[in-house]
Amino acid sequence: MPTLIFKETEACNSNCIYCDVIARKKPCTISFDLLETVFIRINEYLEKYSNQNFSIVWHGGEPCIVGVKFYNKVLELLDKHCPNTKNRISHDIQTNLTLINQELIDVFKNLGMNRVGTSYEPYKGIRGFGKERDSDAYNRAFFRGIELIEKNGFSWGFIYVVTRNVIDKPLEIFNILTNFKVKGGFQLHPVYSYKNEDKNNVGITAMEFADFLGEIFKEWWEHRQRYPFVQPFFSYMNHYGNGGTVCCSESGQCAYSHIFLGPNGEISHCGRSSDWDVFEVGNIKEVSIIEAFNHAYRKDLEKRNEYLLANDCKGCEYFSLCHGGCPLDGWNYKDTIFAKSEWCAATKVFLKKYFEPITGLKFDSRKYEQLDLSK
Amino acid sequence: MKKSGLTYIVDDLSLIRKNIIRDNSVVIKLSNPDDVVGVFQRYYGDYNIYQICLDLGFGSLSQIQFNNDWENIPLVIFAYNLGDLNYILNIVGLIQSCKIRVMQPASNKESYASLKILSSLGVDCGIFFDQEQADSEAFLDLASYYYMSPVPHASIEPFANIKENIHLDYNHSFDEVYFVDEKRFLYIHSEKEFSFLPQSKRLSIYLSDEDFEKEQVNFKLENYYGHFMELDQCSKCKAFKICNHKLSSSFNCDCQQTMAEVFEYAEISETVRR
Ligand SMILES: C[S@@+](CC[C@H](N)C(=O)[O-])C[C@H]1O[C@@H](n2cnc3c(N)ncnc32)[C@H](O)[C@@H]1O
Ligand code: SF4
Ligand code: SF4
Numbered sequence: 001m002p003t004l005i006f007k008e009t010e011a012c013n014s015n016c017i018y019c020d021v022i023a024r025k026k027p028c029t030i031s032f033d034l035l036e037t038v039f040i041r042i043n044e045y046l047e048k049y050s051n052q053n054f055s056i057v058w059h060g061g062e063p064c065i066v067g068v069k070f071y072n073k074v075l076e077l078l079d080k081h082c083p084n085t086k087n088r089i090s091h092d093i094q095t096n097l098t099l100i101n102q103e104l105i106d107v108f109k110n111l112g113m114n115r116v117g118t119s120y121e122p123y124k125g126i127r128g129f130g131k132e133r134d135s136d137a138y139n140r141a142f143f144r145g146i147e148l149i150e151k152n153g154f155s156w157g158f159i160y161v162v163t164r165n166v167i168d169k170p171l172e173i174f175n176i177l178t179n180f181k182v183k184g185g186f187q188l189h190p191v192y193s194y195k196n197e198d199k200n201n202v203g204i205t206a207m208e209f210a211d212f213l214g215e216i217f218k219e220w221w222e223h224r225q226r227y228p229f230v231q232p233f234f235s236y237m238n239h240y241g242n243g244g245t246v247c248c249s250e251s252g253q254c255a256y257s258h259i260f261l262g263p264n265g266e267i268s269h270c271g272r273s274s275d276w277d278v279f280e281v282g283n284i285k286e287v288s289i290i291e292a293f294n295h296a297y298r299k300d301l302e303k304r305n306e307y308l309l310a311n312d313c314k315g316c317e318y319f320s321l322c323h324g325g326c327p328l329d330g331w332n333y334k335d336t337i338f339a340k341s342e343w344c345a346a347t348k349v350f351l352k353k354y355f356e357p358i359t360g361l362k363f364d365s366r367k368y369e370q371l372d373l374s375k
Numbered sequence: 376m377k378k379s380g381l382t383y384i385v386d387d388l389s390l391i392r393k394n395i396i397r398d399n400s401v402v403i404k405l406s407n408p409d410d411v412v413g414v415f416q417r418y419y420g421d422y423n424i425y426q427i428c429l430d431l432g433f434g435s436l437s438q439i440q441f442n443n444d445w446e447n448i449p450l451v452i453f454a455y456n457l458g459d460l461n462y463i464l465n466i467v468g469l470i471q472s473c474k475i476r477v478m479q480p481a482s483n484k485e486s487y488a489s490l491k492i493l494s495s496l497g498v499d500c501g502i503f504f505d506q507e508q509a510d511s512e513a514f515l516d517l518a519s520y521y522y523m524s525p526v527p528h529a530s531i532e533p534f535a536n537i538k539e540n541i542h543l544d545y546n547h548s549f550d551e552v553y554f555v556d557e558k559r560f561l562y563i564h565s566e567k568e569f570s571f572l573p574q575s576k577r578l579s580i581y582l583s584d585e586d587f588e589k590e591q592v593n594f595k596l597e598n599y600y601g602h603f604m605e606l607d608q609c610s611k612c613k614a615f616k617i618c619n620h621k622l623s624s625s626f627n628c629d630c631q632q633t634m635a636e637v638f639e640y641a642e643i644s645e646t647v648r649r
Contacts, residue, residue: 139603140596140600140604143603144596147595172611175610175611175612175613179610179612182544182616183544226616226642
C-alpha cells in the first residue's frame with residue numbers, strides 16, 4: 001500500500017528549534033483547485049490498481065492550521081472524485097495538537113481517523129511559539145489538545161527528537177516521557193540536520209545517540225512490562241524474534257512504499273526528501289501518481305541494497321536489519337543515496353554494546369536474509 | 376454542571392437534599408460515632424450512600440460501641456489507633472461482618488503493627504498520610520507484608536488500590552482511597568459551591584456541563600500536567616505512575632525511593648498472582 005505524505009501546508013504556528021520545514025520552506029498552503037487535482041490523481045491510481053489501498057498522512061507544517069473548512073473540502077472531493085475508491089483510502093495525521101478543536105476532531109472522525117501522531121518535548125526552548133520559542137504556552141495548548149483527543153476516544157503516540165539539550169540525561173528524559181505516556185508508545189529518534197549545518201547547535205553524533213539509547217534500554221528492558229512500546233527498542237525485539245521489519249528508514253524497501261506531495265503540488269519521495277529538496281519528481285499538475293511511482297530515481301533506490309552490500313556495508317553482520325539506514329541520510333552524508341547512513345554506526349553500537357548483552361539475544365542474519373528474499 | 380456518575384462529599388447534613396445531591400452517590404463525613412447509625416438510617420432509603428466517613432481525629436477504634444445495627448453501613452473510619460485491643464478482639468466477628476475499613480495515620484508508629492493485626496483478622500484497613508512525616512522503613516515493611524505475606528489477610532490501602540490499578544493505561548493515583556480525584560469526587564461546601572479538593576478553589580454548582588468540563592481540564596492542567604510544565608521531581612520520578620505527587624513531603628527520607636520499592640513489590644505480587 002503506498003503512503004502519501006501530504007504536506008498540504010508548510011505553514012506552522014510553532015517555531016521548533018530543529019525544524020527544517022519552517023527553516024527551509026515557505027509557509028504555503030495548497031489551493032482548493034490543486035487539492036481537487038490531487039484527488040483526481042489518487043482516484044486514477046486506485047482505479048488502475050484495483051487491489052491496492054492508499055494511505056494519506058496529513059502532515060506539514062502544522063496540518064491543523066488549515067482549519068476545518070479544508071478537511072470538509074477533502075470530504076467533498078473524496079465524494080466527488082473518488083466515489084468508488086474512497087473506501088480504500090485511509091487517513092492519518094501528524095500534528096502538534098496545539099490548534100486542535102472539537103470541530104477538527106469531528107471532521108477527522110468523518111475521515112475515519114481514530115488516532116493521531118504527535119510530538120512532545122518537555123524541556124523548554126526546543127518546541128515553542130514565536131521568536132522567543134515560548135514552550136510553556138506551547139505545552140499548555142498541547143496538553144489541552146491531548147485532553148480533547150482522549151475525551152474523543154482517539155489514541156495517540158508521539159515522536160521524541162533527541163537533541164544535544166538532553167543527551168546527557170537519558171534516564172531523566174525517559175522517566176518524564178514514560179510518566180507522560182503510560183501506555184501506547186513513542187518513538188525516539190535523533191535530530192537530523194540538513195548537510196549537518198546544525199545552525200542551532202542541537203545536533204548529536206551517532207555514538208552519542210547509541211549510548212543515549214543504551215542507557216535507556218537497560219531500564220526499559222528490566223521493566224518492560226511496566227513501560228510502553230518504546231521505539232526503536234520494540235522493533236528490534238520484534239526483529240530479533242521473528243524478523244519483522246523495523247521502521248521505514250531501515251527497511252531497505254522504501255523504493256515503492258512512499259510518495260510525497262507538497263503545498264504547491266511538488267512531488268517527492270517522503271517528508272525528508274522534500275525538506276531537503278532531494279528527488280524532485282515534478283508537479284502533480286503534470287505528473288500522475290502512477291508516473292511518479294515509475295520515476296527513475298525509484299529504480300536507483302531499488303538497487304541501493306545490492307550496491308551497499310558490495311560497498312559501504314560489505315561484510316556487515318547487521319545489513320539485513322539496517323540496510324544501510326535511510327537513503328536520505330546517506331545522501332546527506334555523502335551526496336548520494338548509494339552511501340550508507342551515518343546513523344548506521346549508532347545502530348551497530350547500540351545492538352552490540354547494549355541490546356545483545358542485555359537481552360542475551362543473538363542476531364541471526366540468515367533468518368532475515370531469507371525473509372528479505374521472500375519479500 | 377455535569378453531575379451524573381460523580382460522588383459528592385458533604386460534611387454538613389443540611390446539604391443532603393434532592394435539589395443538591397440529585398442522583399449522585401454521596402459520602403457523608405461525620406466525627407461522632409454516635410451519629411453513624413442514625414444518619415445512615417435517615418438517608419439510605421433516599422440517597423445512594425457511597426460511604427460514611429467517620430473521622431475520630433485522635434480517638435481510638437475501641438471507643439466505638441459496635442452492634443448489629445452497623446452491619447450494612449459502608450463505613451470508613453479514620454482513627455488514631457486501635458485503643459483497647461481486648462475489646463477489638465472480642466468484637467472482631469462483628470467488625471468482620473460489617474462493611475468497614477479502618478484507616479490509621481502513617482505518622483503513628485503503632486499503626487503499622489495495628490494494621491497487620493487488623494488485616495490478619497480479616498478487617499480491611501489502610502494507612503493515611505497526615506501532616507507529620509512517616510517512617511519509610513515501617514511503611515515498606517507493611518507494603519511487603521501486604522504484597523508478599525503468604526498468610527491470608529484483608530486488604531490494606533493504599534497498597535490494594537495500587538495493585539488493582541497497576542495495569543491501567545493511564546496514570547492513576549491511589550488518592551481515590553482518600554476521596555480525592557477530580558473525575559470522581561466533588562466537595563460540596565454549600566448550596567452554591569463545590570471544589571475538587573477540600574482546600575482548592577471554590578466553583579459554582581450552577582456551571583453548565585461545558586464549563587464544568589473546562590474546569591475539570593483546568594484543574595488537571597494545574598495539578599497533573601503542572602508536573603510536566605515545571606519538570607519537578609515528580610515528573611522525573613520512577614514511581615509517578617502509582618503516586619502522582621501524593622507523597623512529596625510524607626516520608627522521613629526520599630519518597631521516590633520508597634514508592635519505587637512499593638511499585639516493585641506490587642508488580643512482583645501481580646506477576647506471581649498471574
Ligand atoms: C515536521 S513535523 C510536522 C507535523 C507537526 N507539525 C508536528 O510537529 O508533529 C513532523 C515531525 O518531524 C519532527 N522533526 C522536525 N524537524 C526534525 C529534525 N530536524 N530532526 C528530526 N525530527 C524532526 C518533529 O518533531 C515532528 O515530530
Ligand atoms: S510543530 Fe512541527 S512543523 Fe511546526 S515547527 Fe514544530 S516540528 Fe516543525
Ligand atoms: S514518590 Fe515522591 S517524587 Fe515520586 S511521584 Fe510521589 S511524591 Fe512525587
